[in-house]
Amino acid sequence: MTTRPLSRKPSPSAAVRRFATPPLLLGLCILAACTGKDQPAGPPGGAPQALPVTILEVQPTKVETSVEAVAQTEGAREVEIRARVGGILTKRLYEEGTAIKAGQPLFQLDREPFDVAVAQARAQVAQNKARAEQTVREAARLKGLLAQQAISQREYDTATSDNSAALAAVQSAEAALRQAELNLTWSTVTAPVSGVSGRAAVSEGNLVSTNGLVTTVTQLNPMWVRFSLSEAELNAATPSGRFKPQGVRGVELILPDGSIYPVRGKLNFAASQVNPALGTLQLRGEFPNADGALLPGQFVRARLLTGEREGVFKVPQNAVMQTDKGAVVMLANADNKVEPRPVKTGQWVGTDWVILGGLKAGDKVIVDNLIKVRPGAPVAPHGPGEGPGAPGNKPGAAPAAPAKG
Incomplete structure (x- = not known):
């Protein structure tokens, strides 16, 4: 008898595994191909993206030249009141620290x-x-x-001499009377000038000596301001390069709180020689002070206006960078790339630097993002208030509606 091996029918699960595998691999390949096709491509060659910056297109202008110095106020007249005669003080006739007028009685001896x-x-x-x-x-x-020759010439001359002496004695007595009357008048001590009275140096009952100090009077209107500047500072701040007091346009006063005194003063004194010990020139300004806003002894800043300089530029202070080679500003050139430009700075005017050299009309000075910019880097310049962060230009904001006729 011949025996045949039994044939085994494949199980359904094995068939499923054999025929399910190829479609799964095909799906994965298709998914990978689609994913790679939809992926965004990066910038060609890795070129940097332009940085948005705010620019200021500068134009030449003219500014007042000035120089500042620490100053101190003082009364136009600071008078020591002294008694012209000595005596016992019986009464004080004024209130200490109040305004007084010239000729007003202050003390009575x-x-x-x-x-x-x-x-x-x-x-x-x-x-x-x-x-x-x-x-x-x-x-x-x-x-x-004598005409009758009844007396001698000597007797007549003696009588004439006695008459002259008597007349001289009259004049001397009249002078003594005038002095006594003056002393009586001076027993009332009066103010020689108008101003603000000081503290009384003596009190009632004290003996006041001749020329003894009794009080002080300070004239507050006008008010003087004393300050000093070196000759180099004055010449550098003068457009002609040579300081002349006649060319000063005025003096401004910067108060201790940083505000500017509302009335511009004038230069009423400039020393004729430089102080050899300090190398400075003493100056003095005069300011009206009708309301008494300024008081003697205040420390302030005096700004001497020395003239006017034309053809200069003004840029914000934060746009000027200080380097080891001097001041530099960053420009956006015609290709919208960063270009450093060395400049010569002058003084500050408000929040701006005055640029004396290095710029020309139409230069576009970068005023923000200066930490991020690099020489030669591309930038996207825009005017103040026009950048991506400006109102109305925020991401996702709807475009502004056009204005109606």
Whole structure:
């Protein structure tokens, strides 16, 4: 008997695995191909993206040239009030620290000794006048006798000499009376100028000596401001390069809080020589101070306006960078690439630098993103308020509706 091997029918699960595998691989290949096709391509050659920057297109202008210095205010007149005569102070006639006028009584000394001196001087004048009249009559009588040769010439000359002495005594007594009357007037101490009174240096009952200090008066209107500047600073701030007091256009005052005094002053003094110890020139400005806003002794800043310079440029202070080779600004050139430009700076005017050299009309100065820009890098320049961060230009914002006719 011949035996045949039994044939085994394949199971359904094995068939499924054999025929399911190829479609799965095909699906994965198709998915990979589609994914690669939809992937965005990067910038060709790795070129950098342009950086948005704000630019300022500069044009030449003119500015006032100035130089500043620390200054101190002082009254136009600071007067020490002193007693012209000595005596006992009986009364103070003013309120300390208040405004007073020229000629106003401030102190009263004891008047009685001065009244007595005046009375004595008047009595002496009367006595000397009586004696002078007597000598005049005697000289006239002797003159007649001399004509009759009843007396000698010597007797007449003696009488004439006595008459001259008597007349001189009258003049001396009258001068003493005038002095006594002045002393009586000076027993009332008055203010020589108008201003603000100071603290009384003496009180009632004290003995005031002749020329003794009793108080002070400070004239506050106008107010003076003293300051000093070196000759190099003055010449550098003058357009002609040579400082002349006659060319000063005025003086501005910067108060301790940083504000500017509303009224411009004038230069009323410039020293004729430089201080050899400090190398500075002493200057003084004068300012009206009718409302008393300025007080003596304040530390302020004086800005001396030395003239006017034309053909300069003004750029924001943050646009100027200081390097080891000097000041530099960054420009956006015609190809919209960053171009560093060395410049010569002058003074500050508000929040701007004055550029004396290095720029020309139409240059586009970059004023922001200066930390990110590099020489030669591409930029996307725009004017102030026109960049991506400007109102109305935010991502996803709807375009502005056109204005109606």
